[in-house]
Amino acid sequence: MATATQAAAPPAGTVTDPIRVMVVDDSVVIRGLISRWVDADPALAVVASHRNGKLAVDDIERSNPDVVVLDIEMPEMDGLTALPLMLAKKKNLVVVMASTLTRRNAEISLKALSLGAQDYVPKPESSSSISTSVDFRRELIEKLKSLGPRARRGAGFARRPMRAETAAGQQVGNAAVAARPGAIVRPAFTLRNYSSARPRILAIGSSTGGPQALQQLFRDIGSTINDIPVVVTQHMPPTFTAILAEHLAKAALRPAAEAQDGEVLKPGQIYVAPGGKHLVLEKDAGAAKARLTDDPPVNFCKPAVDPLFDSVAKIYGSATLAIVLTGMGHDGAAGVKTIAAAGGSIIAQDEKTSVVWGMPGAAAQTGQCSEVLPLEEIGPKVIRILGGRR
Template sequence: MSVALASSSTPNSMRQEPLRVMVVDDSVVIRGLIARWLEPEPDMVVAASLRTGLDAVNQIERVNPDVAVLDIEMPDLDGISALPLLLAKKRNLIIIMASTLTRRNAEISFKALSLGASDYIPKPESTREAGAAETFRHDLIQKIRHLGAKVRRAAPASSSPPLAPALDRPREARPAPPPVGQPQLVRRAFSTQAPRVLLIGSSTGGPQALMTLVTELGLVIDRFPVLITQHMPPTFTTILAEHLARVSRRPAHEALDGEVVRAGQIYLAPGGRHMRVVRHGAEAAIALDDGPPINFCKPAVDPMFISAIDVWQGGALAVVLTGMGSDGMRGGKEIVAAGGSVIAQDEASSVVWGMPGAAANAGICAAVLPLCQIAPKLIRLFSGDRS
């Protein structure tokens, strides 16, 4: 049976109230676990705990959630079928898809992102594994908090459309001015050295942003290697690499330990392993390691950024895309200190302006751009522009 755990609040009330979370999962164990995790959090409350997607669709107007944690496999109506019905009833609802780490569920999660889901989270195979359960708890709370905060900053009647290719979004041709009272971000000059490698780091919202970006980067990929670290678990990175290859029409794959880095290729850090670059004679090679998480992430962006300095020095050009936390900021600082350059995605086009915001606020960026402007800028930089 469906159980409502908190009464609905007035939609136009002051936005100091806790985020209202609707948990939809046919497992009573998972529902109970999430409820216990969220109970101590002062900025969120479980508004409803429901067994099926059909329950969620029928009760969304009464529950009025800000965020829904939506399981994929459920009786009566599964998550991927419930997703568009929920968004039809509440366009600005934040939906986080939850699934186990199977290839089928990874594919469904990617489809959900294209249908309007905000993010996904892998469920542990067993909640009795302390490490896996703790990672799930930490990631879930952070995603709810950061994604929920974004929708609450938006106008009540508006919703954030999914990221789209640059040509479909001409209104973002110019960056929006900073809000009143916010200081202008410090910009550095671009490196005078020619870039020789493109490094990209991303997290929440990253899969959509990456696919938008690489669609326009063919001229760069053909002549230079592209290395990407996206915060993502195993299996999901396999699917992401396949999607990147499809939209870019260029070779893209999970990086292999020891393989030589060459132009014309997209190398994606595999889920669960950090990706670094090392010298291999006169060439660069991939080095994967199974070390502990860095910045709560594995793979993490900082190891890739920092290791690239030993190989390309001031020829490293880094891009920090949408994502929670500050991963990439420390590595970006070291890239700039070595003579390279950093570009960050701007706040308006980011799903979460954590990682790019940290880089921008650290004063290490030569440009902070809407997603639709990043590919054209990269093409100019790799073609010889230095400004």
């Protein structure tokens, strides 16, 4: 059967209802395997399973999924063709692309993100590899559970945080703003003053939603990073990171590439941590060099943000400017504390503009950030800081 609908479409579910998942893949083995994994988690439920994009598009309204796991290469209608048709049928539908680690599929996955997909998950090369891949199963289930609630809340679920205009260590929260006419209430954060030192490096960490956020950020700041190097850790597998670097080069109109082990960092260039390796910096003869390590995953991630932030803080201290963008989990939060302890400055992306407010939320909750800003305000703020203003 092309379709195995397991639940009738209800009205919008309550928050406690299982997240409704549609699985779309031309392999009956993979469809069955993913479906069993999903149904084994009480927070999730498979509502439909299809072998191609056309059948899935036709069934969106009836099955009413919150999240679709969408294969790229399928007969009759592939994933990239089906994606916009699905999104047109259901507002706030979350689509997670699934593809093997080929350059072509990596390109298509990043294209899908620009067309409205929320995330991607790399599939092992063969069905037998998928069935034994603990990492693939863990990553897929985590992403479905993190992204699913967003579909129900809708694009406007989070209130835009109020800009912080406070002294270091001051708590900003409901009580602090309640007396202001027309003030927007936000959760409380403790913020620190920005460092008085001019930044000599920009370090960025991101995950789910990161490729889109990074491209917007670099479009904004590309013309102003003449005098400092930029280092980026985005949670991505091999092949994907090389293509991401190419996209960032186009957005920033600056040289951008995967970091090479031992290369000296140069101002005006963007260095991306390659998939499957940690990027750290070390000082050698007065120069900062990139080092790629094969150390174990940190926070289940490789590359991970914490090792990069820790190494940057050791070399640049108070001249560090770091940004934590959208992403699942809490990677980067420990590194934020290290940077703050060294006197550097950190900006976290706000909840409303984050695809998942895991990493930036964890960074904000450390109380060590200087500001928590919407994505569209981060670039202009970086420009001011690099220009010697706050």
